[in-house]
């Protein structure tokens with residue numbers, strides 16, 4: 488199965504990017520064709536502006552993927568602006584695709600923020616979500632490394648379940 492991991496944060500020291508990298512490594516270890524797209528390397532423009540060539544390429548990559556994993560940072564109890572741009576512009580061919588969410592937040596009380604992404608993906612494109620979200624806060628990291636063994640265990644479970652359910656949905 489072809490999995491595309493979209494890391495949507497533009498932060499130079501993005502924590503959700505670290506979650507995406509860790510899951511990517513786990514999926515590659517399991518022999519899955521997995522790859523990360525880092526939004527920091529894409530010129531993102533809002534819907535009514537001219538779409539950049541990188542955004543067109545991202546739409547094609549999303550279209551080719553069997554399933555998607557979306558990395559998000561919480562902004563104001565919701566998804567961040569860059570992720571909304573990606574959803575509005577690059578999710579043209581995602582109907583029914585299986586997806587998972589990896590989320591970084593400042594604090595522990597914003598865990599329901601991922602529901603906004605769930606709502607968009609389910610209501611707009613009837614996408615099917617893995618019923619396990621990896622949610623991390625700054626306490627789970629020491630500089631650029633994951634310091635929480637509990638978070639590493641949740642990442643392991645997420646990767647295992649994503650592969651197992653994702654591959655069944657392809658048959």
Ligand SMILES: Cc1cc2nc3c(=O)[nH]c(=O)nc-3n(C[C@H](O)[C@H](O)[C@H](O)COP(=O)(O)O)c2cc1C
Pocket residue numbers: 496497498500501502503504559560561562563564565591592593594595596597
């Ligand atoms: C504009 C803005 C709004 C934020 N709002 C929240 C919030 O509502 N709840 C929360 O827990 N953290 C909030 N944060 C903290 C981020 O979620 C946190 O820095 C997280 O690491 C962001 O993910 P990233 O590092 O991948 O960009 C906010 C940060 C910014 C810059």
